[in-house]
Amino acid sequence: MRELTKEDVLAAVRGGSVFASGGGGWVDHGLEIGGAALAIGKPKLVSVDELPDDAIVLTCTAIGAPAGTDWQMLGKDYVKAVELIMDKFDGKIVGVMTPQNGMSSSINGWLPAAALDLVVVDATGDIRAHPTGKMGSLGLASSIDYETIQAVVGGKPEQGSYIELVVKGTPARTSNILRTASDMAGGFIASARHPLPAKHIKEHAAIGGISIAIELGKAIIAAEPEGAENVIKTICAHTGGNLIARGRIASKNVRYSGAFDLGTIELEEADGNRVTLHIMNEYMAVDGKNGVRLSTFPDVITTISLETGRPVSVGHVTEGMAIGIFVIDRSLIPLSSSVKDPTVYPEVEQAMGIELLKYLNVDQGVRSEYF
Incomplete structure (x- = not known):
């Protein structure tokens, strides 16, 4: 205590x-x-x-x-x-x-x-x-x-x-x-x-x-004086996660419905490739080229500003913003019984119009091109 x-x-x-x-x-x-x-x-x-x-x-x-x-x-x-x-x-x-x-x-x-x-x-x-x-x-x-x-x-x-x-x-x-x-x-x-x-x-x-969040936060605070890139590297090193894409926000299509934010955000990388973030309040999945699934809940999926190194919420993401998509694979975090419960997924899949549950026990081979 x-x-x-x-x-x-x-x-x-x-x-x-x-x-x-x-x-x-x-x-x-x-x-x-x-x-x-x-x-x-x-x-x-x-x-x-x-x-x-x-x-x-x-x-x-x-x-x-x-x-x-x-x-x-x-x-x-x-x-x-x-x-x-x-x-x-x-x-x-x-x-x-x-x-x-x-x-x-x-x-x-x-x-x-x-x-x-x-x-x-x-x-x-x-x-x-x-x-x-x-x-x-x-x-x-x-x-x-x-x-x-x-x-x-x-x-x-x-x-x-x-x-x-x-x-x-x-x-x-x-x-x-x-x-x-x-x-x-x-x-x-x-x-x-x-x-x-x-x-x-x-x-x-x-x-x-809570301790996991606090310890990560302390590492971030210590890294902040050295700038955004150092903060991002620190987040990756501390958590074992990776940036799976970097680019600018090309489009945002998010609507409010019944106390939920639903929709998608597209990020365009330097080579023109587009990555899609699927949203139901939070980022629930990431699709890459040709709809290939790159990450799925309960992975941690976060948009991080490349200018500040700080996470950006769905509500504050805007078109043209320079963003990195950060992912921690579920194998690296403690999982509760709820996220392993297949009954919690159908209503979310229906609202979002995408599949989640079938990826739950699949090794998705998350990319780690950055850091």
């Missing part, structure tokens, strides 16, 4: 931005929520092994589409979502965790932990960001035996979009309800869900996910 610091906040945001895979929130929001956590308390990071098997851990997150613009999630909304679960759950909650890393989602739970005297558990529902709650639900996506409790809070009261909602039921049904609530609240909403014993977390989560 150790106390989280201001340096940890910045490092978690920097490292989490790589694992954000084009989504995972916003840098400013992560710094704001992390700073608020340190201002009101002393959040502590604990290994899941430090908790007894029956200690109850809650997942804290934000639900929505990264390019959404009409949402409002205040710090008190994150805290309120946890309090709503505490009111309805018949047991004592001792810790919180995040379902994924990201620009702000690596910080998920730090503020409620500080405000409500809980611990932050060093585990993630997925090491990288993902579009659906089912992909971070710790192997419970298709369970009909587990009754979960989920709560959402957020929106703008002055516009009549503020919502507080608590639902009980199967993870699949309740997740779909919360996605609708997010859309109604303006595109993003704070959430708490899935009270589970630490034993389940130990068996099904991506263990050490």
